[in-house]
Amino acid sequence: MKLIENGHVIADRYVRVADDEALPEGAPVLVSADRLLREGAELARRGAPVGVVWPNNRRIEAIEPYLDQLALIALVFPTFRDGRAYSQARLLRERFDWQGPLRATGNVLRDQFLYMSRAGFDQLEATKDADADAYVDELKSYTAFYQPTGDGRPTILRARLGRVAEAPAQAEAAE
Amino acid sequence: MYAYDEFDRTLLAERVTEFRGQVGRRLSGALTEDEFKPLRLMNGVYLQLHAYMLRVAIPYGTLSADQLRRMAYVARTYDRGYGHFTTRQNIQFNWIKLEELPEAMAALAEVGVHGIQTSGNCIRNVTTDQWSAATPEEVDDPRIWAEILRQYSTMHPEFSYLPRKFKIAITAADHDRAAIKVHDVGLRLHRNAAGELGFEVLVGGGLGRTPFIGKKIKDFLPVRHLLSYIEAVMRVYNQFGRRDNIYKARIKILVHEIGAEAFSAEVEKEWESIRDGALQLDDAVIADIRSRFIYPKFEKLADNPPELVEALQDERFATWYRSSIARHKVPGYAILTVSLKPVGLPPGDATADQMDVIADLAERYAFREIRVGHEQNLCLPHVAQRDLPALWRALDAAGLATPNVNLVSDIIACPGLDYCALANARAIPVAQDIARRFADLDRARGIGRLHVNISGCINACGHHHVGHIGILGVEKNGQEFYQITIGGRADEQAQLGTLLGPAVSYEEVPDLIERIVDAYLELRTNPRELFVDTVARLGTEPFKERVYEAH
Numbered sequence: 047m048k049l050i051e052n053g054h055v056i057a058d059r060y061v062r063v064a065d066d067e068a069l070p071e072g073a074p075v076l077v078s079a080d081r082l083l084r085e086g087a088e089l090a091r092r093g094a095p096v097g098v099v100w101p102n103n104r105r106i107e108a109i110e111p112y113l114d115q116l117a118l119i120a121l122v123f124p125t126f127r128d129g130r131a132y133s134q135a136r137l138l139r140e141r142f143d144w145q146g147p148l149r150a151t152g153n154v155l156r157d158q159f160l161y162m163s164r165a166g167f168d169q170l171e172a173t174k175d176a177d178a179d180a181y182v183d184e185l186k187s188y189t190a191f192y193q194p195t196g197d198g199r200p201t202i203l204r205a206r207l208g209r210v211a212e213a214p215a216q217a218e219a220a221e
Numbered sequence: 222m223y224a225y226d227e228f229d230r231t232l233l234a235e236r237v238t239e240f241r242g243q244v245g246r247r248l249s250g251a252l253t254e255d256e257f258k259p260l261r262l263m264n265g266v267y268l269q270l271h272a273y274m275l276r277v278a279i280p281y282g283t284l285s286a287d288q289l290r291r292m293a294y295v296a297r298t299y300d301r302g303y304g305h306f307t308t309r310q311n312i313q314f315n316w317i318k319l320e321e322l323p324e325a326m327a328a329l330a331e332v333g334v335h336g337i338q339t340s341g342n343c344i345r346n347v348t349t350d351q352w353s354a355a356t357p358e359e360v361d362d363p364r365i366w367a368e369i370l371r372q373y374s375t376m377h378p379e380f381s382y383l384p385r386k387f388k389i390a391i392t393a394a395d396h397d398r399a400a401i402k403v404h405d406v407g408l409r410l411h412r413n414a415a416g417e418l419g420f421e422v423l424v425g426g427g428l429g430r431t432p433f434i435g436k437k438i439k440d441f442l443p444v445r446h447l448l449s450y451i452e453a454v455m456r457v458y459n460q461f462g463r464r465d466n467i468y469k470a471r472i473k474i475l476v477h478e479i480g481a482e483a484f485s486a487e488v489e490k491e492w493e494s495i496r497d498g499a500l501q502l503d504d505a506v507i508a509d510i511r512s513r514f515i516y517p518k519f520e521k522l523a524d525n526p527p528e529l530v531e532a533l534q535d536e537r538f539a540t541w542y543r544s545s546i547a548r549h550k551v552p553g554y555a556i557l558t559v560s561l562k563p564v565g566l567p568p569g570d571a572t573a574d575q576m577d578v579i580a581d582l583a584e585r586y587a588f589r590e591i592r593v594g595h596e597q598n599l600c601l602p603h604v605a606q607r608d609l610p611a612l613w614r615a616l617d618a619a620g621l622a623t624p625n626v627n628l629v630s631d632i633i634a635c636p637g638l639d640y641c642a643l644a645n646a647r648a649i650p651v652a653q654d655i656a657r658r659f660a661d662l663d664r665a666r667g668i669g670r671l672h673v674n675i676s677g678c679i680n681a682c683g684h685h686h687v688g689h690i691g692i693l694g695v696e697k698n699g700q701e702f703y704q705i706t707i708g709g710r711a712d713e714q715a716q717l718g719t720l721l722g723p724a725v726s727y728e729e730v731p732d733l734i735e736r737i738v739d740a741y742l743e744l745r746t747n748p749r750e751l752f753v754d755t756v757a758r759l760g761t762e763p764f765k766e767r768v769y770e771a772h
Contacts, residue, residue: 058722060570100630126257126259127257127342127382128382128464129342129380129381129382129383129459130378130459130460130464132378132379132380132382132459133379133456133459133460134460136456137456139492145562155256157243157252157256157260157742158382159377160378161376161381162377162378164378165378165379176251180728187235187238187239188232188235188239188376189231189235190228190231190232190235191376192232192376193373193374193375193377193448193500194372194499194500195379202228202229202232202372203506205228205673206226206228206509214498216486
């Protein structure tokens, strides 16, 4: 399994720690949402980075009080057909202004890379290595997008208006 | 017509390239069938009983002559010489080979036609009134808003893997030809007291195995908020719609389980946060979309020109005229419905040759425009009344002038067991048998408006719940049986039909329908009382007695 960040394969520094396991001293850890909610204060006092794996059937709003102490948020696609984490990702980025790394985990396949990127994921835990190698091609497969998300890509609607009004930069900035 | 620009064309070309790659990876084994299935579905490709099927979108039911001609080409080149128009403003090709699919798609893409999001758990083709921009009844052209939604929903990154499919329909007329009350979201465009345009929003309607009439969650949504409000609805559904059971995954179940009020409250809360953001439609955006619709340059003509008055002396023409022609908003023009229900043939099918004929006629007489309605008929929305005699002769010669629009033989039917992998029973042959039984059009006219809808399984693609007479095929011990409901309707007074009695065998269906019709003829107060009104007045009991008692 390869971890991609903005098109590059990177090493995963985070250690996934089970709920009943002791936290390894000094290492970045990835804990469950349950553990975060239960041991939040304790985790905040820790010297090393803490990330959370937030399940897709728990309201994302509940993460808000913990955002300042988190170094990474991982969302979950139990299967690529289950799209709940796309909404969670957009809410994190666009509503709660989460600027840190946002990782897609689970059944993460190349045919969904672009959608994940548009929803705000910047780290993808690719299920298949060959898919990870195709990341750059996959993200180039489309150059035009109809609808705005928080990803900053220009959209067709505004581009058309830009053409009409001859002020594309301004129109795009409005998004 | 909506004219695609370079952005629309670029996106379509990129989609064809992407799908070509996905087919290649499927054939090489890099993609498993499980992984490939949702991808092909979102391009309209189904694996059916006998072959792959390609479902192509006809956004808001509008086609150009060139587009219809290209569909004829695809039918002739890659299929068996015909196509099937569905109840959701799509056309299906039933016999396409997987390896030829990218070719067929590329041919369609050249004229701006595609199968994007005609299947899969995403926002499907947005449907509307086939009489848009032609009927005097509407407050605005609903296709403007359908096009805005089409663009918004196409490849939406957040809403392409929803719990289940999602269907939106729009009407801008009080008389609803788009069946908005039986859609996941139904939108009724109207004006408020101040004269502003806005939508009444219904949510959670639908047919299938658990039918519901949509519930109103908003009286008046100003049009500029259309996209933000829909995004709020979709976001609530995407997060909280059930995913544990495919049969409970539609939004109607969520709305039913938590209640329309709680659902609406969730939507409002979400909407508050986004309503003034990037999705707000300012006047310039709306004007830009509106400017891409090209309207006919109508001549100044008078109603009832001499050519028409003279032709009406001919009984055959007059009969067709009464059945197929509706009032246009411009004097001297008419709306022409082309029946795809010739007696004895599959409802909604058109041969490649027929498509070419209609495309030619549209080019010559109808500003190059063709429409598709949910009743599975075609329509020429703008024709001069003086041209009707010539149009009729040409349509008649091509087998396209059956004067049965809205009559008992104008049947909606799904493909059923003849094509569909989900079906439990045949639907097309049942429709054919009933149409033959009422082939005498004088008799059919005496019966009046009567919608018979047939589905070959509980997924209800034939909309049986909302047929004046609904017929549902089920399987019992390896045999086809049919349940009959009466009193359903899909219009602004939409309601679900009531079960009439025990299911009957395939052979018994035409007799049973005939007895229902006879009962109606006996029970109606006068010939102007429609079948569905008689059922509304008397309930099902008197029908039940008459239909089942003697047998």
